[in-house]
Amino acid sequence: MSEFYADMRDIRFNLFDFLKLGDLKKHERFAHADPELISDILDMAFQQAAEVLYPINEIGDRVGAKLVDGKVVMPPGFKEAYKTYSESGWTGLSVDPEHGGQGLPFVCHLATQELFTAANVNFMFTPGLTHGAMGLIAEFGTADQKATYVEKMVTGEWAGTMCLTEPQAGTAVPDLKSTATPIEGREGFYKIKGQKIFISSGDHELTDNIIHLYLARVEGDPPGAKGVSLFVVPKYRVEGGKAGAFNDISTVALEEKLGLHGSATCQLSFGDNDDCEGWLLGGQGNGLKCMFKMMNEARIAVGIQGVGLPAFAYEKALRYSKERVQGSRVSDMKKKDADRVAIIEHPDVRRMLLRVKAISQAGRAMLYYGAYCFDNHLVAADEKESAHWMHQLEILTPIIKAWCSDEGFNACVEALQVFGGYGYIKEYGVEQLLRDAKIASIYEGTNGIQAMDLLGRKVARGGGVMMRTMLGEVTKFIEGPAKEGPLQGEVVALGKATAALGQVAMSFGQTMMKGDVDYPMMHATGFLQMFGDVIGSWLLTSQATIAQTKLDERLSAKGIDANDQAELTTYLQDDADARFWHGKVQSARFFANQILPRVRARAAQVKTEDRSALNVVF
Amino acid sequence: MKILVAFKRVIDPDARIKLTADRSGVDTDSVEYKANPFCENALEEALQIAEEHDGEVVLVSAGGPDIDKTIRAGLALGAERAIRVEIEDTVLDSDLAARVFAAVYKEEEPDIFFFGKQAIDSDNNQCGQLVAEYLGLPQACFASEVVIDDDGEVATVTREVDGGLETIALTLPAVITADLRLNTPRFAKLPDIMKAGRKTIDVMDLDDLDIEDTALKIELVSLEEPSARQAGVKVGSIDELVDKLKNEARAL
Ligand SMILES: Cc1cc2nc3c(=O)[nH]c(=O)nc-3n(C[C@H](O)[C@H](O)[C@H](O)COP(=O)(O)OP(=O)(O)OC[C@H]3O[C@@H](n4cnc5c(N)ncnc54)[C@H](O)[C@@H]3O)c2cc1C
Ligand SMILES: Cc1cc2nc3c(=O)[nH]c(=O)nc-3n(C[C@H](O)[C@H](O)[C@H](O)COP(=O)(O)OP(=O)(O)OC[C@H]3O[C@@H](n4cnc5c(N)ncnc54)[C@H](O)[C@@H]3O)c2cc1C
Numbered sequence: 001m002s003e004f005y006a007d008m009r010d011i012r013f014n015l016f017d018f019l020k021l022g023d024l025k026k027h028e029r030f031a032h033a034d035p036e037l038i039s040d041i042l043d044m045a046f047q048q049a050a051e052v053l054y055p056i057n058e059i060g061d062r063v064g065a066k067l068v069d070g071k072v073v074m075p076p077g078f079k080e081a082y083k084t085y086s087e088s089g090w091t092g093l094s095v096d097p098e099h100g101g102q103g104l105p106f107v108c109h110l111a112t113q114e115l116f117t118a119a120n121v122n123f124m125f126t127p128g129l130t131h132g133a134m135g136l137i138a139e140f141g142t143a144d145q146k147a148t149y150v151e152k153m154v155t156g157e158w159a160g161t162m163c164l165t166e167p168q169a170g171t172a173v174p175d176l177k178s179t180a181t182p183i184e185g186r187e188g189f190y191k192i193k194g195q196k197i198f199i200s201s202g203d204h205e206l207t208d209n210i211i212h213l214y215l216a217r218v219e220g221d222p223p224g225a226k227g228v229s230l231f232v233v234p235k236y237r238v239e240g241g242k243a244g245a246f247n248d249i250s251t252v253a254l255e256e257k258l259g260l261h262g263s264a265t266c267q268l269s270f271g272d273n274d275d276c277e278g279w280l281l282g283g284q285g286n287g288l289k290c291m292f293k294m295m296n297e298a299r300i301a302v303g304i305q306g307v308g309l310p311a312f313a314y315e316k317a318l319r320y321s322k323e324r325v326q327g328s329r330v331s332d333m334k335k336k337d338a339d340r341v342a343i344i345e346h347p348d349v350r351r352m353l354l355r356v357k358a359i360s361q362a363g364r365a366m367l368y369y370g371a372y373c374f375d376n377h378l379v380a381a382d383e384k385e386s387a388h389w390m391h392q393l394e395i396l397t398p399i400i401k402a403w404c405s406d407e408g409f410n411a412c413v414e415a416l417q418v419f420g421g422y423g424y425i426k427e428y429g430v431e432q433l434l435r436d437a438k439i440a441s442i443y444e445g446t447n448g449i450q451a452m453d454l455l456g457r458k459v460a461r462g463g464g465v466m467m468r469t470m471l472g473e474v475t476k477f478i479e480g481p482a483k484e485g486p487l488q489g490e491v492v493a494l495g496k497a498t499a500a501l502g503q504v505a506m507s508f509g510q511t512m513m514k515g516d517v518d519y520p521m522m523h524a525t526g527f528l529q530m531f532g533d534v535i536g537s538w539l540l541t542s543q544a545t546i547a548q549t550k551l552d553e554r555l556s557a558k559g560i561d562a563n564d565q566a567e568l569t570t571y572l573q574d575d576a577d578a579r580f581w582h583g584k585v586q587s588a589r590f591f592a593n594q595i596l597p598r599v600r601a602r603a604a605q606v607k608t609e610d611r612s613a614l615n616v617v618f
Numbered sequence: 619m620k621i622l623v624a625f626k627r628v629i630d631p632d633a634r635i636k637l638t639a640d641r642s643g644v645d646t647d648s649v650e651y652k653a654n655p656f657c658e659n660a661l662e663e664a665l666q667i668a669e670e671h672d673g674e675v676v677l678v679s680a681g682g683p684d685i686d687k688t689i690r691a692g693l694a695l696g697a698e699r700a701i702r703v704e705i706e707d708t709v710l711d712s713d714l715a716a717r718v719f720a721a722v723y724k725e726e727e728p729d730i731f732f733f734g735k736q737a738i739d740s741d742n743n744q745c746g747q748l749v750a751e752y753l754g755l756p757q758a759c760f761a762s763e764v765v766i767d768d769d770g771e772v773a774t775v776t777r778e779v780d781g782g783l784e785t786i787a788l789t790l791p792a793v794i795t796a797d798l799r800l801n802t803p804r805f806a807k808l809p810d811i812m813k814a815g816r817k818t819i820d821v822m823d824l825d826d827l828d829i830e831d832t833a834l835k836i837e838l839v840s841l842e843e844p845s846a847r848q849a850g851v852k853v854g855s856i857d858e859l860v861d862k863l864k865n866e867a868r869a870l
Contacts, residue, residue: 037815040690044806052805089808102812554647574636577648 002429004054004119005315008046009580010361011111012039014368017550018543021372024105027379038108041093045112048088049119052081057120060262061432065204067254072203072264078123082206085123086156090116091131099138099146100154106297107371110304114364118308121436122262126159126201132298133160133213137232140282140290142188148238149211158209158243163196163233163268164291171449173288174225178216178270180278192216192233192278193271195252198443202266203235203251209243210235214270214278215287228287231278233270248275259435296374296393298444299401303367305440306404311360313415313433314353320428321349321418343418351594352414358587358595359411362536363404369539370396388469395458395466396535398450402525403532405440406447412437451524454531456517459505467505474498474538482545487585490541490592497537497599501530504603518614523606530599537588537596544588551581619673619770621664622728623697624719624746626654626679627688628739641840653688656734659796662803663764664732665696671770673729674698678722680705680715686819694806694814701726701820703827711836712740716748721827723753728791729770735760735795746795756788759795766790 015021016035024030056077063075094109095101117124134153137145152158169175178194194216196202203210212233221227236243248271255265270276282290321344329345332338343349373393380386412434416423423430441447459467478495482488504527508520520527555562555578560571572579629635630650638645664675677692677700679685689700703718710718723731733746750757758764758775762783765774770790777784778797788794806814824832853859864870 032812034815036687036690037812040687040694040811040814041808043691044694044808044811048805084805087807088805093808102808574634574645575648576634 002316004050005312005319006046006049006115006118007311007315007361008042009577010364010584011042011114013543013547013580013584014365015107015111017546018365018539019107019368019372021105021107024375024379029103029379030105030375033104033108038104041104041108042111042115044088045090045115048085048090049115052084053116053120053123056081056123057262058429058432060120060122061259061436062261064261065254065264067251070251071205072251072254072266074204074206074264075122075262078204078262079206081120081123082126082156085116085127089155091127091134091156092154095134095154096138099134100151105371105375107368107375110300110367110371113301113304114308114311114367117304118312120262121305121309122260125260125263126204126206127156128301129162129201130156130158130160132162132294132301133211135294135297136213136230136290137211137281139293140230140286141232145232145279145281148241149232152209153211157207158211158234159201159204159207160211160213161199161201163199163202163212163214165198166195167197171446173215173291174223174228176215176217176228178214180216180218180229180231180280182218183277188280190216190218190231190278190280191271191274192231192276193274194269196268196270198255199266199268200263202264202268204264208236209238212249212268212270213281215291216278218284221285225288226285229284230281230287230290232281233276233278237277247277248273258438259432260439295445296397299397299450300367300370300374302440302444303363303370303400303404305437306401306406306408307360307363307367309433309437310356310408310411310415311364313412313430314356314360316428316430316433317356317415317418318344318353320422321353324420324422326420349418352418354586354590355594356411356415356418357583358540358591359407359536361584361587362540362591363408365539365543366396366400366532366535367404370400391462391466391469392473395454395470398445398454398458399528399532399535401444402441402447402450402454402528403536405437406529407532409434409437409441447528448525451528452521454528455508455520455524460509460512464505470535471498471502474534477538477542482541485545486548487541487544487588487592490537490544490589493592493596494534494537494541497530497534497596500600500603501534504530504606507606519609519611522611522613523602526602526605530602533596533599537592540584540588540591544585547581547584551578551585554578554581619668619671619730619766620726620728621668621673621675621730621732622723622726623657623661623664623675623677623692623732624679624734625657625661625677625689625692625697625700626734626737627651627681627685628654628737631738637841637843641842642838643841651685651688653691654734654737654739656736656738656796656798657692658734658803659798659800660732660734660794661692661695661697662801663761663794663796664730665804666801667730667764667766668696671766676701676726676728678703678719678726680710680718682706689819690814690817691806693817693819694811695804696810697817699818699820701822703822703824705824709834711834712742712744713748713835714832716745716752717829717831718824718827719745719749720752721829722822723749725827730766730773730790731755731793733793733795735797746793750793753793755791755793757793757795758786758788760797761794762797762799764794764800 022035024033060075066073092101094104094106097103130153137149164173166176180190180192183189214231214233215228217227218229235249237245237247250269251266252269253267322342324343325340326343328338373389377386377389416430416434483491511520561567572582630652633649635644668675675697677697679689680703736743760778761775762778763776773788
């Protein structure tokens with residue numbers, strides 16, 4: 001069995017050197033968030049990812065979740081691992097102490113989740129959804145509802161799900177048919193009836209109870225979004241704080257799918273015998289509003305999959321490429337009996353490796369930055385400062401969700417390519433990462449919907465304040481000291497790309513003013529990618545300036561001549577810190593020079609005014 | 619019942635290490651550290667015994683402030699407090715470590731003093747034995763099972779010895795060193811990691827402890843990298859293999 005690897009240096013660099021997490025300590029809310037403590041927590045998270053979750057990853061994929069006599073049976077080892085995971089308290093890391101959590105910054109939660117997700121994304125569905133469902137109850141629940149559910153979910157004793165999707169209501173959630181009928185004499189309680197599909201962790205034997213967060217329409221309420229309400233529907237009714245009578249919820253089927261075999265994607269039937277009860281949460285007709293409030297967090301959480309999986313695929317590909325001997329150096333082409341070399345010596349393989357690394361690191365930087373905006377908004381001194389962070393978070397949310405999941409999946413494809421035929425077969429586990437990564441572009445709002453959210457709502461809202469705030473941060477960097485530093489070429493490239501992005505946004509605005517929304521929306525996905533590329537390059541280049549300074553200090557302390565490539569290469573092989581900093585600079589350069597030019601190519605595509613996709617008759 | 623556990627920090631065994639230019643030691647600029655795995659077994663056993671016999675577990679380690687991170691990891695697992703004897707890592711050999719620990723024993727007077735059977739950095743396998751000798755205590759090394767009687771007076775220890783297993787009974791207080799098969803160390807819980815930062819690590823100076831002999835018995839002359847592995851040869855048949863083993867390698 002292969003081992004689990006993660007780039008702990010990059011995770012720490014993001015948190016401590018780039019985001020300077022220690023500064024959050026000055027706020028009372030985060031006074032306990034010592035960098036030392038957080039670093040200890042990361043070590044523990046890595047250990048559990050490697051020793052508890054990863055060893056059952058492959059078996060989760062091969063055996064899968066199964067439906068046996070109407071009950072879901074999870075893959076071997078999942079139950080024991082769930083116990084360890086829950087008892088360790090991971091779900092509560094950033095949860096308010098009032099609800100039994102540790103109240104640490106959200107970005108720390110994400111960093112630990114990235115490790116767990118990379119090690120075993122299938123396993124993480126149950127704790128991940130429990131976290132989301134718990135969050136809804138903690139935010140919108142009455143005192144009674146919170147007392148009944150929240151702590152049990154923070155400790156993982158009970159699990160949670162999100163029940164939105166129905167056969168005719170996928171993207172169009174308000175088209176749902178589930179109904180809720182008031183139970184006479186019991187204020188807030190309703191009889192629930194309906195079919196839900198694609199419900200992740202919809203049933204399992206990991207916990208004594210499963211708390212479904214369920215969208216339905218109260219009888220007589222209007223069609224459309226305004227008539228949607230949210231309910232808490234437990235698998236077993238809660239009696240005296242314990243799981244009691246069965247609540248008439250049955251598992252009709254499990255989906256067979258491309259990946260995620262170890263995650264139970266359930267078709268659930270509620271109230272077949274008219275005996276399913278739900279408890280209204282957040283007020284009648286407020287179902288979608290409540291869901292929307294949790295959206296930023298949930299969508300950012302999906303970004304984790306678009307970072308953790310390719311990051312691990314990179315670690316695997318890197319190690320493989322150092323071992324696999326094939327062919328000789330192109331520069332030795334004319335030599336007879338040229339040495340056979342490890343494939344990492346081949347320029348094309350190096351290109352693939354650095355691409356996967358740069359994409360993963362850009363995704364991580366984006367993901368953590370978004371979460372950091374969220375944390376800062378929580379402790380902002382005034383409304384203005386709070387808005388400064390929220391505007392960035394709002395516009396970054398669809399980008400983090402869609403850019404990370406699309407680029408992350410593509411990066412998994414490239415990592416697999418490094419293995420040649422050995423990537424396509426199961427032996428090295430990289431094909432599983434690829435299959436498991438695909439879902440992130442589909443659920444929690446498809447990436448097409450994210451792109452429309454970005455272009456249709458976020459860019460235009462408030463006279464464009466979100467985009468201005470976000471690009472204002474980028475511009476600050478472009479015009480700051482970095483433009484004279486060692487990465488000045490990359491800074492210039494970023495400046496040009498940012499300008500192109502701004503121009504495209506303007507031209508879309510004008511087109512839409514003229515009443516043509518189809519043309520911009522046809523480019524929405526491309527626009528989101530442009531935006532993501534700019535953000536990625538901004539973050540990687542700013543990180544690289546920090547890394548370069550650290551590298552220079554180390555090299556001069558050791559008396560190494562940075563201009564002597566041979567001496568530098570030899571030195572870097574033995575100094576893991578220096579190698580990491582040097583690598584950060586190369587990632588940033590690669591991104592700015594090999595990926596960022598897409599932005600201007602996309603801008604050119606928009607300029608063509610080509611309407612073929614709209615005009616074609618299929 | 620009070621249990622003292624020696625808890626040592628070692629360089630991550632998976633890390634690639636290199637020597638300093640003068641070969642006097644390992645270049646520690648960018649190495650990562652972990653707790654010695656055998657010490658983790660020792661701590662786990664101590665925690666289990668303490669849970670059963672309502673005891674207190676105290677960690678003891680020797681080194682500079684940079685080992686506090688490893689000590690905190692031990693505190694997060696459930697030890698109540700820790701003692702760090704301030705001493706430069708590089709000026710410690712097994713004998714001095716043992717004298718330091720013996721002195722700490724006298725301050726704390728525990729019922730059991732647990733060690734790992736050896737540390738995976740220098741692999742000396744001496745500390746526990748020396749401490750027992752200096753204190754005149756009974757010792758049981760390489761323990762794979764430890765049972766403490768209800769009165770907390772006798773430890774029955776199964777030891778992994780060359781010929782198999784040996785079971786002995788010791789009157790407490792005693793020194794026990796842990797082997798890997800003794801138990802499976804637990805994982806720290808998040809709330810305990812949070813609490814670990816608030817637990818005390820008492821720092822003692824060498825001078826605070828009454829140690830007569832602080833001389834090093836081992837002089838480090840120099841360190842060498844292991845020589846690079848020679849390329850192997852492929853053999854055509856089992857006969858050829860046996861022949862090579864016999865006549866070239868002289869292993870048979
Ligand atoms: C493995 C898995 C786990 C899931 N887990 C859950 C879960 O736990 N809970 C839950 O409620 N759901 C879950 N889902 C459902 C998931 O959220 C939906 O599949 C998703 O919302 C898309 O809906 P759909 O599949 O009906 O696709 P459709 O809505 O039919 O979309 C098909 C295509 O059309 C596009 N499209 C649709 N409408 C528009 C529009 N208005 N404008 C432009 N393009 C549009 C989409 O972008 C997409 O490309 C899960 C799905 C899977 C596969
Ligand atoms: C499903 C399947 C069916 C197959 N069917 C057949 C079959 O019917 N008959 C048959 O003979 N074979 C078959 N193969 C084998 C297939 O052709 C090889 O897997 C393929 O040639 C790649 O070789 P490899 O897997 O050893 O990868 P490697 O050669 O090890 O390549 C690994 C990576 O290194 C790169 N690389 C290697 N050498 C160089 C170089 N000199 N310069 C730059 N980059 C380099 C590659 O591009 C690749 O990205 C099959 C493989 C699979 C997975």
